[in-house]
Amino acid sequence: MAVDGLSINLATVREQYNMQQAVEACLKHDIVAIAPWRDQIHAIGLSEAARIVADNKLQVTGLCRGGMFPAADPAARAAAIDDNKKAIDEAAALNADCLVLVVGGLPAGSRDIRHAREMVADGIAAILPHARAAGIPLAIEPLHPMYAADRACVNTLEQALDVCDLLGVGVGVAIDVYHVWWDPKLEQQIARAGASNRVLAHHICDWLVPTTDLLLDRGMMGDGVIDLKRIRRSIETAGYHGPQEVEIFSAGNWWKRPGETVLSTCVDRFRSVC
Template sequence: MPVNGLSINLATVREQYNMRQAVDACLRQDIVAIAPWRDQVHAIGLAEASRIVAENGLKVTGLCRGGMFPAGNPAARATAIDDNRKAIDEAAALNADCLVLVVGGLPVGSRNIAEAREMVADGIAQILPHARSAGIPLAIEPLHPMYAADRACVNTLEQALDICDLLGDGIGVAIDVYHVWWDPKLEQQISRAGAAGRILAHHICDWLVPTTDLLLDRGMMGDGVIDLRGIRRSIEAAGYHGAQEVEIFSAGNWWKQPGEQVLSTCVERFRSVC
């Protein structure tokens, strides 16, 4: 029987498998929902990736990632807009639930984070009509403040929802526990997101103590300090009942384990601690 309510972000096994192999491994574990990354799709070709999704009846809970809007000159910002439109088309071809946006940090040499956030809002506004016409919701993923300079200058759920409110329909949020678990306004902002129908994705992993690498040392659910069940209760109380998507970057541990072991552990922890 399918493992209902569980999706695997294919970054979790990116060192073990290409997309085709990852899908086969997921199916052996009765996992029927995935979230690929664009580089994984490009490696086998969009047509082949779409065929794999369709022929196996997979649910694509998101495509990672669009975004990276801020840049130091208009030409670079225009290039980012063009790439995001391509990402929207790819998400549509995969019948993805949303395109996840990691919005980008400060342009090189900049110390103006407010300006970077303005570039983010402007960039999303430029691609939003294309996303609406393609039927692909855009999911802003706020990232932990440690990534504000280089990956995402939108760092709280509140900031992401403010952009959503500014831009209107067709945009929401991806709530990744790794990035938001610490936020004292989290429960309030989850309720706000739910009331507006803005919750598009729910990503899970765990925060290890100590964390030895800010990017590549995420923990398996249950191995860290995040109140996974509490956050899930808040998200479900807010009206979102979609899949929990496991997204683990783990250069020192899980990327070194056999893929089947990683996936079976994801299933076991999803059932026991999430």
């Protein structure tokens, strides 16, 4: 019997499994929704990845990732747009619910975050017609401010929704609790996202105290300080009832454990603390 409402972002077991192995392990735990990363797809080939998804009737809750739009020169910005169009095509081949966008930070040598944010909006606008034609929604994922310089200059749900409002149909948000749990406007902005049907994905993990690495020390749900149930209630009240997607980067802990242990713990914690 499927674990209803649970998806596994395959980053969670990327050190234990390739995509084929990860799917087989998920199915053993009755998990029928996944979110692969592009490097995992490229490693086995897009046609094989699409076959795995179709043969096992999997829901792909998102493809990770597009984005990385800001760059110091026009050629690099054009290359990013071309790569994002390829990512849209890959998401379409997998029948993914959305393409997740980690939008990018400051170009090399820049201190102008306002200009970086303009380049993000321009980049998404440039790929949006292709995404609409392919039927793939674009999910802007605001990242914690600690990543503003190098990974994502869109750092709050409010900022992401402002871009959505600017660009219109086909753009929404991926709400990752790791990045937004601290935001005093979070509930207000979740309600705003729900009012315009902008919530495309809901990612879960936990924030450890102390955390030993800002990128690679995410916690298993229940091991940290995030009020997961409260955020889930807000998101469901806003109208999103899709799967919660476990996305854990954990170089010192969960990536070192057997994949079976990781997945069984994800199921247990999803049922008990989410």
